[in-house]
Amino acid sequence: MTALVARVWPRETTLGDGGALHLGGQDVRDLAQNFGTPLFVVNEDDFRARARSLREVFQSAFADIGSDVDVYYAGKSFLCTAVAQWVIAEGLRLDTCTGGEMAVARRAGVPGPKMGLHGNNKSDREIATAIEMKVGRIVIDSLAEVGRVAAAARAAGRRVPVMVRVTTGVHAGGHEFISTAHEDQKFGLSLADGSALKAVELVLGNGDDLELLGIHTHIGSQIQDPTAFVVSARKLLAFRALVRDRTGFVMPEVDLGGGFGIAYTKADEPIDSAALARELAQAIDDECSATEITVPRISIEPGRAIAGPSTVTLYSVGVVKPVTVDDGDVKVRTYVSVDGGMSDNIRPALYGAEYTARLANRDSSKVKIRCRVVGKHCESGDIVIPDIDLPADIAPGDLLAVPATGAYGRSMASNYNLIERPAVVAVRGGAARVIVRRETEDDLLATDVGA
Numbered sequence: 001m002t003a004l005v006a007r008v009w010p011r012e013t014t015l016g017d018g019g020a021l022h023l024g025g026q027d028v029r030d031l032a033q034n035f036g037t038p039l040f041v042v043n044e045d046d047f048r049a050r051a052r053s054l055r056e057v058f059q060s061a062f063a064d065i066g067s068d069v070d071v072y073y074a075g076k077s078f079l080c081t082a083v084a085q086w087v088i089a090e091g092l093r094l095d096t097c098t099g100g101e102m103a104v105a106r107r108a109g110v111p112g113p114k115m116g117l118h119g120n121n122k123s124d125r126e127i128a129t130a131i132e133m134k135v136g137r138i139v140i141d142s143l144a145e146v147g148r149v150a151a152a153a154r155a156a157g158r159r160v161p162v163m164v165r166v167t168t169g170v171h172a173g174g175h176e177f178i179s180t181a182h183e184d185q186k187f188g189l190s191l192a193d194g195s196a197l198k199a200v201e202l203v204l205g206n207g208d209d210l211e212l213l214g215i216h217t218h219i220g221s222q223i224q225d226p227t228a229f230v231v232s233a234r235k236l237l238a239f240r241a242l243v244r245d246r247t248g249f250v251m252p253e254v255d256l257g258g259g260f261g262i263a264y265t266k267a268d269e270p271i272d273s274a275a276l277a278r279e280l281a282q283a284i285d286d287e288c289s290a291t292e293i294t295v296p297r298i299s300i301e302p303g304r305a306i307a308g309p310s311t312v313t314l315y316s317v318g319v320v321k322p323v324t325v326d327d328g329d330v331k332v333r334t335y336v337s338v339d340g341g342m343s344d345n346i347r348p349a350l351y352g353a354e355y356t357a358r359l360a361n362r363d364s365s366k367v368k369i370r371c372r373v374v375g376k377h378c379e380s381g382d383i384v385i386p387d388i389d390l391p392a393d394i395a396p397g398d399l400l401a402v403p404a405t406g407a408y409g410r411s412m413a414s415n416y417n418l419i420e421r422p423a424v425v426a427v428r429g430g431a432a433r434v435i436v437r438r439e440t441e442d443d444l445l446a447t448d449v450g451a
């Protein structure tokens with residue numbers, strides 16, 4: 001039996017009798033039986049512990065330089081009312097970027113002041129909703145938005161706290177980062193071409209309606225090298241000093257965004273958040289001393305690093321089909337079809353994201369064979385894992401478990417091929433409960449109003 005690589009699986013993942021996987025004290029065979037497949041199984045304690053730990057390590061590192069940190073959970077990675085309540089209970093805040101995400105937060109009872117609203121193309125309605133909910137910050141993403149938010153604030157008779165999203169030229173993702181002067185992307189306002197400064201001055205010029213909290217940046221996702229964060233933070237701090245020199249205004253807060261990398265497979269090392277927090281605090285302290293300015297309040301916005309590792313997708317195996325591949329050397333590849341695919345995990349097709357999987361309902365002593373795990377959709381690109389060795393006796397009715405699917409899985413799920421999106425079940429203390437129910441055919445037909 002292959003051992004479990006701890007950093008890839010949620011806490012409390014064990015192997016029971018006969019090699020069946022247990023998640024939070026629940027046998028996957030019972031989970032599949034009781035809730036059906038495909039199924040997202042989230043370990044609530046794992047999710048909460050990651051949320052709490054990120055908050056604690058950042059608050060502790062920044063306390064050492066006389067500052068404090070707010071952690072905003074990036075709701076887009078996976079949001080439902082239960083999750084919104086978990087993050088608030090763990091002392092975090094919540095980032096949203098649409099009316100829909102704000103609606104979930106509202107239903108969950110998240111206080112508006114503990115929320116942020118992002119978005120490069122917010123609707124008037126989304127801006128008005130955010131102001132009505134008294135969200136703690138609206139992150140302005142374009143010059144045109146300054147006037148729109150100011151007008152909405154005036155209409156509501158309230159001074160609205162805002163940040164300005166800037167682009168630092170630092171891009172990161174996977175194992176690499178690059179730093180360039182100019183950005184070619186839809187988000188934020190450039191430090192290099194002066195539009196960030198212009199936006200800040202515009203906000204300050206609308207001081208009756210807008211309260212400038214500070215600046216924000218988000219440099220990418222699944223980042224494993226702390227250097228990119230440090231380089232970006234230094235640029236933000238230098239800009240903050242420039243704003244002080246130009247306008248006399250010292251922005252109280254700097255938001256460093258999210259993007260902390262996790263382990264999807266054993267090839268990945270998750271970012272060490274405590275070390276990252278210390279490096280960032282040191283760099284920010286240095287920059288502030290060099291420019292003789294007070295250390296700002298800090299915020300961060302992790303999504304994946306909290307939600308991702310907490311969750312395992314369970315699939316049932318259907319068709320198992322050996323296919324002869326001739327690419328110079330003739331071999332057999334076995335296509336293992338599962339009952340979901342790109343509708344519950346688009347990341348392999350969208351980003352070439354890599355996952356691992358294991359036979360979950362039993363042990364097998366059979367040799368391993370070269371497999372490709374595919375979904376049930378009408379697309380040959382509907383691949384969960386292009387290349388993986390699985391036991392040769394894998395058969396219809398077996399369960400396959402894919403770890404690290406908590407972020408950007410269910411939240412990016414679609415109804416492609418009119419498939420019902422899976423349920424999400426939370427396990428905790430040996431018990432399991434549905435937090436998002438599986439869709440039904442009635443749900444699929446509910447919006448179809450007919451001819």
Ligand SMILES: *Cc1c(COP(=O)(O)O)cnc(C)c1O
Nearest residue numbers: 074218221258259301302303304
């Ligand atoms: C997506 C996003 C995040 C979260 O990114 P993760 O990689 O999930 O940590 C944070 N902030 C902003 C503005 C984002 O768009």
